[in-house]
Amino acid sequence: MIFLAMRYLLERKRQTLLTLLGVFFGTTAFVVVSGFFAGMQGYYVQQLVNNGAQVHIEARTDYLTEHGLDRDFFGPSPLHIFWAPAPAGVKGFINVQNPQSWYKRLDADPRVEAYSPTLSAAALFNLGNISVAANLLGCDPNKQAKVTTISDYMMAGKFTDISVGGNRIILGDELMKQLGAGMQQVVMVSVGTHPPVPFRVVGRFYTGSRGLDRQAFGSLPDVQKVNLTPNYINEIGVRLKDYTEADELARSWAKLAPERIESWGDQNQNIKSIFAIQNALRFSMIITVLIVAGFGIYNILNMTVNQKRQDIAILRALGYDTFDIIMLFFSQGLLVGICGTILGLICGYIVCRYLQTISFLQTSPSNPQGHLHIALTLKIYLEAAALALLSTSIASILPARSAGKLTPIEIIRQGG
Amino acid sequence: MGIIAKNINKSFGTPPVHVLSDISLDIKDGEFISLTGRSGAGKSTLLYVLSSLDDPTSGSVEIADRDITQMSSDELYRFRNQKMGFVFQFHYLIAELTAIQNILLPAMKFNEEVIRRPRAEMLLEQFGLKEKINRYPRQLSGGEQQRLAIARSLVMEPKYLFADEPTGSLDTTNAESVMNILQDCSRKQGMTVIMVTHDPDFSKLADRQIRLADGRIVP
Numbered sequence: 001m002i003f004l005a006m007r008y009l010l011e012r013k014r015q016t017l018l019t020l021l022g023v024f025f026g027t028t029a030f031v032v033v034s035g036f037f038a039g040m041q042g043y044y045v046q047q048l049v050n051n052g053a054q055v056h057i058e059a060r061t062d063y064l065t066e067h068g069l070d071r072d073f074f075g076p077s078p079l080h081i082f083w084a085p086a087p088a089g090v091k092g093f094i095n096v097q098n099p100q101s102w103y104k105r106l107d108a109d110p111r112v113e114a115y116s117p118t119l120s121a122a123a124l125f126n127l128g129n130i131s132v133a134a135n136l137l138g139c140d141p142n143k144q145a146k147v148t149t150i151s152d153y154m155m156a157g158k159f160t161d162i163s164v165g166g167n168r169i170i171l172g173d174e175l176m177k178q179l180g181a182g183m184q185q186v187v188m189v190s191v192g193t194h195p196p197v198p199f200r201v202v203g204r205f206y207t208g209s210r211g212l213d214r215q216a217f218g219s220l221p222d223v224q225k226v227n228l229t230p231n232y233i234n235e236i237g238v239r240l241k242d243y244t245e246a247d248e249l250a251r252s253w254a255k256l257a258p259e260r261i262e263s264w265g266d267q268n269q270n271i272k273s274i275f276a277i278q279n280a281l282r283f284s285m286i287i288t289v290l291i292v293a294g295f296g297i298y299n300i301l302n303m304t305v306n307q308k309r310q311d312i313a314i315l316r317a318l319g320y321d322t323f324d325i326i327m328l329f330f331s332q333g334l335l336v337g338i339c340g341t342i343l344g345l346i347c348g349y350i351v352c353r354y355l356q357t358i359s360f361l362q363t364s365p366s367n368p369q370g371h372l373h374i375a376l377t378l379k380i381y382l383e384a385a386a387l388a389l390l391s392t393s394i395a396s397i398l399p400a401r402s403a404g405k406l407t408p409i410e411i412i413r414q415g416g
Numbered sequence: 417m418g419i420i421a422k423n424i425n426k427s428f429g430t431p432p433v434h435v436l437s438d439i440s441l442d443i444k445d446g447e448f449i450s451l452t453g454r455s456g457a458g459k460s461t462l463l464y465v466l467s468s469l470d471d472p473t474s475g476s477v478e479i480a481d482r483d484i485t486q487m488s489s490d491e492l493y494r495f496r497n498q499k500m501g502f503v504f505q506f507h508y509l510i511a512e513l514t515a516i517q518n519i520l521l522p523a524m525k526f527n528e529e530v531i532r533r534p535r536a537e538m539l540l541e542q543f544g545l546k547e548k549i550n551r552y553p554r555q556l557s558g559g560e561q562q563r564l565a566i567a568r569s570l571v572m573e574p575k576y577l578f579a580d581e582p583t584g585s586l587d588t589t590n591a592e593s594v595m596n597i598l599q600d601c602s603r604k605q606g607m608t609v610i611m612v613t614h615d616p617d618f619s620k621l622a623d624r625q626i627r628l629a630d631g632r633i634v635p
Contacts, residue, residue: 310506314521318502319496407469
């Protein structure tokens, strides 16, 4: 029957081409739009995943609620308690309790690539008359470089320069500009009400993200000293071998210790919901295109079934059964669908490759050419093919079934 | 053997209009039967019921000792393909296929087009269509189209040939050549031929004439 189906298709080239174009454009659009969105999302995820730790183990800091302390003061079932003023602030510890047990646990876990204990403190940086408040992060630079990509963004000096100790500091580009500091200059750093400590600037980094570029890095012992909290750390950043396991691992670790444990996904919930909306939009748009293409096939096949009633009659009389007739018309739709899908996938791929070469985004250190990020994953192509073939199948099976129901006698009696 | 019809009734619609009333027939193998009658007498309907294209409202049709009204649809399609040939007033050739492809269409159902090809070519030659083997139906004259349609009905060497006004849309010369072919099928090849016609001259060429009036056989 495929043979005859092909003859039918070739006999009305223009209609065949038009329906094929519908499927073709739908598939191409799916591949390109999906590649664009998935590529962009993947790029952001990579940025989030690589620039920071994938799992954060932080000192527990629960926020106090208005009635959060009622039980502690007034017994197990307090009623009608009014605070003036209501309790506020955080409850818990400012440091990670018993970090040694965490180190042991992380060293033993095969899924962990690297980890880095850090202490961050809100510090005031002074240079001459200028003072700027910024975050000062104490870390072991060798460990930190394994957990984050910070060392890739060094514009001057090396990230490991702070490891030798002796009050050395690396400043973000933004912070450096605000302070008007230069390399090897000494800035005064103070935390809280503690007396200022001199630090020498030995490096500058620029990531392109303003928040990150307003940070400063020092060695962990130096920062602990400035903060007057020797041996304290308030966060352990963890890098995993497979970042997609972050959520799961964070959940399981949370049961082991009182620390607050968050994955990179937990810390970027807003971006995840934006991705979800983008994906919903993408699918609804493409499905609309494919439904339109499906209607095209449906219409033309219905017309063909009507035009070919006499052929159906004689085929039935010659011993072709219902299934043969259904296949005769179904395969026409499917052939168009398959050709359109294959061409669409190829064309989509070519367009994606072309889009990759366009300088479209603002340039940044991580993307020096400003190229668009287009995903070329197999999943997109499989999804596109599945959707296109599904819509063409549904669009073809309905007219094909109605053709299968025609009996030869009805057609012959009506004189064709 | 042969075709045996018992008490066939056929009615259409509500309230039922009786097209065939209590028709019983016994057709022997190799017989050439003509069904005649005025238009609306039910002759075409009888032909379709006898040939399994239409179901009777009641009654049974036995062909070669098998009740075709009870056959499963698979069996029926195979039986139709292998044992029955159909010729209609209209040729029902498929416009997208060449003459030889049209003839081999019944053979394609069970992938016999290679085995049947010599016979198809022989039929084309016999019907004077040898040069038109790769022509499309629209490139043929009306007479040629009808002969092609007959060739298609004969390619599977059926035992039963059903013809519904095969000469209805042809001029005298072409009609006569079609009649010659049908007679040949019956006389030389021993096929059972059942032909509906309203032309009394052609009707007389049959071994037996069955006249219908108002859905009944009139002697």
